[in-house]
Structures are given as structure tokens and as C-alpha cells.
Amino acid sequence: MHNTRTLGLELVALGLTIATAAALGPFGIGVIRYHTSASGLNQITGGDAAALLLVAPACIAAGILSLRGHRAAPALALAPALFAAYTYAQLICGEEYGQRPGNNERFFPLLYLAFALGCTAAVTSWRVIGRTAPPAPAPRLRRTAAATLFTVVLLLAAQHLPALADAMRDTPQRTEYLASPTAFWLVKLMDLGLVAPAAFVTGAGLLRDAAWARPPMYALVGAYTLLGASVTGMAITMIVRHDPAASQAFAAGFGALTLAFAALTYVLCRPLFGADTQPPGSRATRRQAALPARGGADGQDRAVTGTGAL
Structure with missing residues (x-):
């Protein structure tokens, strides 16, 4: 399909852009x-x-699958696309311009390109996934995914609400707010205003076995695998550099959480790599449909006429 090829090109471009921005950072x-x-x-x-080490390769791998017309590509594409939109919006808007030294405004075109490609790839993959008809997860797996998304809501509340309460005081005390207030409020807005409601609504839809909840399920579970890896990398870097706000328990906890999300992502996406890997309407599917039936001497297919091995 034209859309799968477009998605593939978008993902490859996104992967290269992310790798470039990370290498220059x-x-x-x-x-x-x-x-x-x-x-x-x-x-x-x-x-x-x-x-650089995880998200960019994931983008390029999903892009190659999409260029080949693989039906797993749209579901796999949602995670790195949303990661890019989420991350580069914060890198652009969450800095302390005019307060701290830096030059990242000179690289706005590059950072904006990563953000724009992430948004574009997310929209394209969302459109394509509706036509690939991903299989419904088994009831137990569906409930597990729903419970995981509800857990995300609780974790976000536990992570952000205490800091938010401190920031609303007359004299805030927490270092994370005092050091970077712009990034602080942007992250709170995105996590509590966008991610948490989306996770809650998607979890509720999965409990009701709603078909519309499947695309955001792939998106949120996959994106949190990548975001978890990113946060784990942040925590490890803070420990190595003896950051006063570093926490070994936080790093270990997020590392374990990332592995759990990765395992769930694998289980959810594994059925997409079954025998029928081509999306409806793809070039390979049309070629297969055009092949004449092969049968016995009379030209009829054994499976149709019932004259098989039995």
C-alpha cells in the first residue's frame, strides 16, 4: 500500500533525525x-x-518492516513516533531560555524536525493500523494490558502529585522545581494532562474489549517501554555523575519497570508476526490473490472439492 511505504519513509527519516540530534547532544x-x-x-x-541506542534503531527497523508491507509495522511505529513527539516537545519548550547558558535554539530546525516527523508518523501509523486489523489480544492478556495502564496512572500520580503540591506552596522546596521550573511544569502538564487520561481511558476500553482501544494500547505500552529506558538512562547518568538528586532505588525501580513493559510489548506484538504478515491491500497480498488455484488433474483445488488426502 502507498500508506505503508509513506510510513516506512517517515520512520527511517525519524530514526536518522533522532540519531543526529542525540549524536550532537x-x-x-x-x-x-x-x-x-x-x-x-x-x-x-x-x-x-x-x-541513540534504542529509539533510533527501533524507528529504522519499524520503517524497514513498513517498506516491506509487514502488518506489524504500524503497531510498532506508534511507540517511537510518540516518544519523539513527547521528548522533543520537552527539549524545545522546557529549557530555561534567558536564564541559563546554552545554544539549543540554534538547532531548533533539527529538534522541530524530530517532533514533526514523530507527529506525522504517529498519524500515518494510526491510519494504517485501522486497515491492517490487528488481532484482538486474548482475554487474560487484554486484562493484563488494562491493569498495566491503570498502574501507569497510579505511578504518574505518585510521581508528580507530591512535587506538584510543593510547587503550589508560597515557598517551594524541591530541587527539581527550583532548578528547572519550565521543564517541571511542562512535564507535569504532559504527564498528568495527556498521558494519564489517555492511559486511563484506554485501560477502561480494554476491559470492555473495545476495538478502538487496541491502537492506543500498542502506542502507550510501547512508548512507555522506550520512555522507561530513557528515564533509566537518566537515572544511571545521574548516579555516575554524582548528581545530588540521584537515587539508586529509582534507577533500579525504573529499570525493572522498563523490562516489564518490554516483556508486555513483546507478548502483545508477537501475534502480528504470524503467518499472514501482509496488510490487506498490500502488493504481496494482491499478487497472492491473483495466483490461479492449483488442484488435481481437473484443475480444481483439493481443499475446495474435498478430495484431499482423506
């Missing part, structure tokens, strides 16, 4: 210098490591 050669605190820079470094 603090994890790579350090050409991009972000307007943020030392702790914020440690977090960006860890996030760039995950982006």
Missing part, C-alpha cells in the same frame, strides 16, 4: 548545549543515550 560530541541546570543536563544525556 551532550551524550555525543556536545555541539548542542541545552539551557538547563546541571541535573537537567544529566537527564538529557541519559535520554539521548536511550534515543
Whole structure:
């Protein structure tokens, strides 16, 4: 299909853009210098490591699958596409411009390209996945995915609400707010205003076995696998660099959470790699449909006439 080829090109371009931005950032050669605190820079470094080593290859792999017309490609594409939209929106808008030194505004076209390609690939994959008809997960797996998404809501609430309550005081005390207030409010807005409601609604839809809940299920579970890896990279970088806000327990916890999400993503996506791997209407499917039936001496197919081995 034309859309699968378009999606493939978008994903390959997104992967190359993410790799370029990460290589130019603090994890790579350090050409991009972000307007943020030392702790914020440690977090960006860890996030760039995950982006370069995990997200960019995932984009390119999903893009190659999409170019080949594989039906798993749209579901796999949602995760890195949303990761890019989420991450690069924060890297563009979450810096302390005018307050801290840096030059990342000079690389706005590159960062914006990653954001725009992420949004575009997410929309394209969402349109394609509706025509590929991904199989419904088994009831137990569906309930597990729903419970996982409800857990995401609880984790986000536990992570953000105490800090939010502190920031609303007359004299906030938490370092994460005092060091980078712009990034603080942007993350709170995106996580509590967008991610948590989407996870809750999708979990509720999965419990009702609603077909519309399947695309956001792939998107949220897959994206949280990548985001979990990114946060784990941030936590490890903070430990290595002796950041005052570093926590070994936090790093270990998010590492375990990332592995759990990766396992769930694998189980959810494994049926997409079955025998019928071509989406409806793809070139390979049309070629297969055009092949004449092969049968016995009379030209009829044995499976149709019932004259098989039995």
C-alpha cells in the first residue's frame, strides 16, 4: 500500500533525525548545549543515550518492516513516533531560555524536525493500523494490558502529585522545581494532562474489549517501554555523575519497570508476526490473490472439492 511505504519513509527519516540530534547532544560530541541546570543536563544525556541506542534503531527497523508491507509495522511505529513527539516537545519548550547558558535554539530546525516527523508518523501509523486489523489480544492478556495502564496512572500520580503540591506552596522546596521550573511544569502538564487520561481511558476500553482501544494500547505500552529506558538512562547518568538528586532505588525501580513493559510489548506484538504478515491491500497480498488455484488433474483445488488426502 502507498500508506505503508509513506510510513516506512517517515520512520527511517525519524530514526536518522533522532540519531543526529542525540549524536550532537551532550551524550555525543556536545555541539548542542541545552539551557538547563546541571541535573537537567544529566537527564538529557541519559535520554539521548536511550534515543541513540534504542529509539533510533527501533524507528529504522519499524520503517524497514513498513517498506516491506509487514502488518506489524504500524503497531510498532506508534511507540517511537510518540516518544519523539513527547521528548522533543520537552527539549524545545522546557529549557530555561534567558536564564541559563546554552545554544539549543540554534538547532531548533533539527529538534522541530524530530517532533514533526514523530507527529506525522504517529498519524500515518494510526491510519494504517485501522486497515491492517490487528488481532484482538486474548482475554487474560487484554486484562493484563488494562491493569498495566491503570498502574501507569497510579505511578504518574505518585510521581508528580507530591512535587506538584510543593510547587503550589508560597515557598517551594524541591530541587527539581527550583532548578528547572519550565521543564517541571511542562512535564507535569504532559504527564498528568495527556498521558494519564489517555492511559486511563484506554485501560477502561480494554476491559470492555473495545476495538478502538487496541491502537492506543500498542502506542502507550510501547512508548512507555522506550520512555522507561530513557528515564533509566537518566537515572544511571545521574548516579555516575554524582548528581545530588540521584537515587539508586529509582534507577533500579525504573529499570525493572522498563523490562516489564518490554516483556508486555513483546507478548502483545508477537501475534502480528504470524503467518499472514501482509496488510490487506498490500502488493504481496494482491499478487497472492491473483495466483490461479492449483488442484488435481481437473484443475480444481483439493481443499475446495474435498478430495484431499482423506
